Amino acid sequence: MTALPVPPDAAPPLPAGGADIDLDLPYYLETGRECALFAAAHARRLPVLIAGPAGCGKSRFVAHMAARLGRPLVPVACHADLGSPDLIGRFVYTGSDTAWADGPLTRAVRIGAVCLLDGLGAARRDVIGVLGSLIGRQRRLVIGATGEVLEAPDGFMLVASDTAAGARPAPLPPEARQRFVALRLDVPAPEAEIAIVARESGLEAGRVAPLVRLAGRIRAMGTAPLAGGVSTRLLVHAAVLMTGGIGVERAILAAIVEPLAEDSDMRRALLAVVASIYG
């Protein structure tokens, strides 16, 4: 948890969630008490760092919460080449002249959006540096190139997610990490995962259940790329193919076995697990 002082105002009641209530709300099935924590952090203007394996619903969660809080979402996919101008902005040529063009982070601050820095751990260290004053008490974005200093409005929220090292938090410097509220998402429990995959794919729950059992067995194999690899996302892909009329074995091969198998031994091991469920 962060050591930042919090303003005295209480968190507003969290708007209702669930796609049954609002069809425009991105569907997200809560797996812990993450929605209330996120809303409380937003109300107190605290940044949030979400850790969890790839494909476990981090981006969907943030999209859902941004919609529930009535804020626009500005997602940024971080990668090793992402530098601070990619976030803050740069001067661009407009024929004979140059003009300043906001980057996504600057835009998010201006409009009071939820800015999701997806995979922040992969970004260059100078990126983490520019976040310093924004995740600090002042919530200021300093645009060095223009001299502009933006005060983040109340609606703005910085959210970072990271999957770089499985379920470990982003490898941020400790002084930066301690300014974030930490939130961990994990692979959903089987009942929840069945509900999610059925809802996302339109496949009936009775046909989703063996897919979730298969995922459970693969996760239990414990081999690093397999244990963390078979995400809810892969199950959704397999189920979507099945809904589209592809046979179960082909769907599993295309959506789960081939994307996961790094060599023929692993492929054989995976096929044996598939046979133990469907054989």
Ligand code: ADP
């Ligand atoms: P991440 O950002 O963690 O890599 P995503 O948010 O992109 O993962 O999730 C991948 C997919 O898994 C989503 O598109 C959605 O179909 C599904 N999903 C995973 N968890 C949930 C959840 N709790 N509620 C709804 N959908 C989920």
